[in-house]
Amino acid sequence: MPVPDPNPTPALIPPAGPVLVCGGAGYIGSHAVRLLQRHGVDVIVLDNFSTGHRESVTAPLEECDLADRDALARVFAKHAPRAVIHFAAKCYVGESVEKPAKYYRENVINTFHLLEAMRASECREIVFSSTAATYGEPVSSPITEEHPQNPINPYGKTKLHMEHMMQDYVVAYGFRTAALRYFNAAGASPDGDLGEDHEPETHLIPIVLQVALGKRDKIMVFGNDYDTRDGTCVRDYVHVDDLADAHLRALHTLQNGTNELACNLGTGDGVTVKELIDEARAITGHAIPAEVGARRPGDPARLVASSERATQLLGWTPARSDLRTILGDAWKFHTSNPSGYGTA
Numbered sequence: 001m002p003v004p005d006p007n008p009t010p011a012l013i014p015p016a017g018p019v020l021v022c023g024g025a026g027y028i029g030s031h032a033v034r035l036l037q038r039h040g041v042d043v044i045v046l047d048n049f050s051t052g053h054r055e056s057v058t059a060p061l062e063e064c065d066l067a068d069r070d071a072l073a074r075v076f077a078k079h080a081p082r083a084v085i086h087f088a089a090k091c092y093v094g095e096s097v098e099k100p101a102k103y104y105r106e107n108v109i110n111t112f113h114l115l116e117a118m119r120a121s122e123c124r125e126i127v128f129s130s131t132a133a134t135y136g137e138p139v140s141s142p143i144t145e146e147h148p149q150n151p152i153n154p155y156g157k158t159k160l161h162m163e164h165m166m167q168d169y170v171v172a173y174g175f176r177t178a179a180l181r182y183f184n185a186a187g188a189s190p191d192g193d194l195g196e197d198h199e200p201e202t203h204l205i206p207i208v209l210q211v212a213l214g215k216r217d218k219i220m221v222f223g224n225d226y227d228t229r230d231g232t233c234v235r236d237y238v239h240v241d242d243l244a245d246a247h248l249r250a251l252h253t254l255q256n257g258t259n260e261l262a263c264n265l266g267t268g269d270g271v272t273v274k275e276l277i278d279e280a281r282a283i284t285g286h287a288i289p290a291e292v293g294a295r296r297p298g299d300p301a302r303l304v305a306s307s308e309r310a311t312q313l314l315g316w317t318p319a320r321s322d323l324r325t326i327l328g329d330a331w332k333f334h335t336s337n338p339s340g341y342g343t344a
Helices: 027-038 069-079 093-098 100-120 154-173 204-212 240-255 273-284 308-314 323-336
Strands: 019-022 043-047 061-063 083-086 125-131 176-182 184-186 219-222 237-239 260-265 290-293
Touching (some): 019 069, 027 043, 043 069, 061 069, 069 100, 083 100, 083 240, 093 100, 093 154, 125 154, 125 240, 154 260, 176 240, 204 273, 204 323, 237 240, 237 323, 240 260, 240 308, 260 308, 273 323
Parallel strands (some): 019 043, 184 237
């Protein structure tokens, strides 16, 4: 049986037409699709499966690449979506440094194709998956939306270009846009059937749980001499279901006449790497060996969000983003799918 929504979204007026979820087979996108469906919204998933998973798709599917402008036009002509939620982008910082051309093509150029398809079909509302990486090195903490946006890698730069492009479409073409800047997405569906499955995996929580499952020998801790409470880096983890909830709230806000908004999505409470590993040991019952290594270049000591604007504008408060719930939900998914989707 589905787990009841612990943080119900205010009554969402179903749009007069479907919502197209680009990247709806991905980690956050699949959770957003499910929540939209629970609110009675007609959803179409668009994905090219470069990173998404067919097993996570719970809505009608259009297999399509945003680079294919003709195919994209056919999707819009067929379904006449009322709004778009845009998750489709590349998101690995290290890869973006090695392959910036890929990131400018996949993130910036393909988003241009999407916006043009929307403009041609009179679809004007878009909720966009942005990132805290647009801020770059923090100059203050917690990070507010007024923090300078000075990204330090091509991933963050391309996401900022996407934000700027959408702002221009608001002014010139009457779009309504919401940019949601995530901090550290984490967790899984409480049902245990949707979760995080990347290849390669670079995120701390699934890597820690892979150690508990015997898929890795140990977890590397990059630096224990930071100016934090235990010397390890502090990060702000937010449950994927809370992120999905924020997208519904943003869509609701655009429906009610807001033209443009940008909000951070985090908890405001940072967790150290050591605290996360210790909690994972308690939840899994495994030793989870850890080895301390050198700091990684460019790793800030502390990345924590101020989400006051999301609370004020969207009425959003994270409901499942305490560390124990995040890890418990993730552990349920990973034990059910030890090598990813379809491996139970």
